[in-house]
Amino acid sequence: MSKTLNLVLHIWRQKNRDSRGGFVRYEISDVSEHSSFLEMLDQLNEQLIARGEEPVAFDHDCREGICGACGMVINGEPHGPQKLTTTCQLHMRKFKSGDELYLEPFRAQAFPVIRDLIVDRAPLDRIVQAGGFIGARTGSAPDANSILVPKENADRAMDAAACIGCGACVAACPNASAMLFTAAKAGHLNLLPQGQPERTARVLNMVSQMDSEGFGHCTNHFECMEACPKGIDVDFIAKLNRDYLRANVESREVNSSDNSAG
Amino acid sequence: MELKSQAPTGPIETRWERHRFNMKLVNPANRRRHTVIVVGTGLAGGALAATLGEQGYNVKAFCYQDSPRRAHSIAAQGGINAAKNYQNDGDSVYRLFYDTVKGGDFRARESNVYRLAEVSVNIIDQCVAQGVPFAREYSGLLDNRSFGGAQVSRTFYARGQTGQQLLLGAYQALSKQIGRGQVQMFGRHEMLELIVIDGRARGIVARNMETGEIRAHLADVVALCTGGYGNVFFLSTNAKGCNVTATWRAHRKGALFANPCYTQIHPTCIPVSGTSQSKLTLMSESLRNDGRVWVPKNPADVTKSPDQIPESDRDYYLERLYPSFGNLVPRDIASRRAKDMCDEGRGVGPEVNGQRRGVYLDFKDAIQRMGKKAVEEKYGNLFEMYERIAGEDPYKVPMRIYPAVHYTMGGLWVDYNLMSTIGGLFVGGEANFSDHGANRLGASALMQGLADGYFILPYTIANYLAQTPRNTADEGHPAVREALDAVRTRTEKFLSIRGKRSPDSFHRELGQLMWEKCGMARTKQGLEEALAKIPAIREEFWNNLNVLGGASELNVSLEKAGRVADFLELGELMCRDALVREESCGGHFREEHQTPEGEAQRDDENFSHVSAWEFTGTNSAPILHKEQLEFEYVKPTQRSYK
């Protein structure tokens, strides 16, 4: 027989972007310890529907910790208490019967709440649109093995590329900065030989987009890494800072040589 | 209706090349005058939208997630096949073609499969150029591994996150085009209807899932890359939002649905742990390369701790039954044998509804042979994932696995150009039926998605556009108004029933029925029972559904209701298809048709065809059309993995 839990939940309810939200208290009993956190919320929602109350809206899709759709703040911690774990991968065996939990959306100026626990994370997409890519036209690529990538670089690039774009780093940061996310994408591409030609523009454009989206500045609190379900290393932030300085210098050189060529 | 495959004839090696030469092109200056709608931004749709945008077409791309980066392709773990022969182990385009036709149990179109194998090599080049961080050897060259059933190492991978990395590659290319304004991205939008004008697909009706706004989007051509329908079973390895709505709506508008009964069950998933389970989690089958599958020989041992069961009391049944393939037998075989073991009462793990449904996947020997560190390097993230879900440490206690629904080979019928039976409606990726026959090889879905999106559809769509007048209809056109009305009426209907049951409760009921009657093993009797029950569930759904909230807001129940309504129609078609296919092939196993050894028994004489169904009404029988399959190159043989 598996154990079951009874919980008290305080859940942020908000109808849409424009309305004011607030916490609503719910009680739920007989939650299996083997259930995932989202299955616990499914169970609550089924009970709400049966009582004629609208279910709690939350983002989710894969429920495997990879799509980055899910995420909420559980008792003050983005994605909850378990390290390196997305909300969907959190299981109820990590909680005790009688626990009282506060569930809130990811909070950040750049992430408006859409409904209940769902926020708008489109600013993260726009940072990528600004430069988080390698412009390889379809069909124009050379043979894959003609580009050698030292294993350490490939592994390190993969460490950065593992980011799932969930936004927990932003929610965890006292300044609501998106530095860890931006550094992860830039770091992944800047570490590879294929990423070199566009490196300067990439770094400048991504950082400038990040600033214009209303994310705060990074002042090295490193709460982001604590909250990140994929363990993205803050070393990538240091790397982005170095790349940014270098890119600034390079772009100035390019501009001044352009001018002198006039 | 006669199904014309449009497949070229002549030497198979040059069919695609010749076809490409014969296709019409759209002059670069004219491309911006064409609008293309791409629904879905997984590997197929993401790659297609990015490529068409880069070529200068106006693209409108849609996905139901908030961001195109979250399409279900992101969850693929194991790898992607390509006939690069980098390992010099005898691989070739022809061998990949051969393996795919054979793996599909001779139920796929040879021309399509050959083309897939042919472009597989370009895919890897493309992905590397985009910065996909595939695994490398110390030399800096790309690493490969062998994958379920293949005897060559042709699978490229990025740790256990290959789908994620390939999708991010396509997403980045797509993002570039969105940034340029060439692709207009509609996230949190769900396609709810196809617009057909004078026999041609000319647009879609989509609902903005945040505001509830329902709008028509018009275009010259529509491509559906909306993934598979495995969630008809409720419990599957698919993401929760995966649905059949886009393709089903097109089916109702005249696109034939091919081989709906071909579903793939994946042998290595984490077993069901209880009744509130919402989805199943796949453990990459690359685990079978080093893990050994076993159950206790004696049913009395099933409750014992596995370390208390000595070697002599363990049955490594795959190694025993299939000495040459062992733990690497194809997915359907591995799955059915696991079911047999549990049916015999030798399953392990917790009892759910009175049954133990699980077998061990043990890494003890691998850890001894390779060392813990090497095992960690190869499978670390999968082991972590298992521990998080199952609460047990697989370095110490063998994993427990059980088969789960994973992939659907069926889908909208398409010709060689990947066009459906509706002109201008193209279908790519898992949403079409095209390349995998009755069973898909591991690591071949990612390959097909990217082949369709990067290398095939951009040509065939151009060929269509070059020969077709542009869309001139506007929102006032009766067909557009009718599609909009249909969506609005349906939405209102869902909200007005105000019955007692949630959409999920119907979904679970349908799923369980499908798993029992149209799952791993099917019988005439079981299918007939399901066919009798589904209309009754549907009837209750439309009379006793409870969807709260309104139409003009983010409404999760309303979204679910729409999807469940379509699954309730699809489920019936699947059972019907399974019933008339009086043979076993690939992922379709009819208990009445098996060899004395319990393997699938095909009937090539009567069933060497694609079954393509025409919709005639929700409660009226669909019409079956057949596309005969010819095998010029790979002669059908009975599969043997002994």
Ligand SMILES: Cc1cc2nc3c(=O)[nH]c(=O)nc-3n(C[C@H](O)[C@H](O)[C@H](O)COP(=O)(O)OP(=O)(O)OC[C@H]3O[C@@H](n4cnc5c(N)ncnc54)[C@H](O)[C@@H]3O)c2cc1C
């Ligand atoms: C857990 C798991 C692991 C796998 N591992 C492997 C592997 O290792 N190798 C391999 O080759 N294959 C693997 N597969 C299979 C493979 O991942 C999929 O078949 C493939 O990614 C499907 O890609 P797709 O582009 O066709 O669709 P998807 O990636 O499913 O994308 C569908 C898109 O359509 C959109 N969409 C759907 N319906 C609508 C609608 N009505 N309106 C608007 N948008 C809609 C979605 O938003 C999404 O963008 C795996 C599958 C699973 C479930």
Ligand code: SF4
């Ligand atoms: S860096 Fe980590 S926390 Fe931030 S978006 Fe990426 S995965 Fe999420």
Ligand code: FES
């Ligand atoms: S639902 Fe995909 S990461 Fe949680």
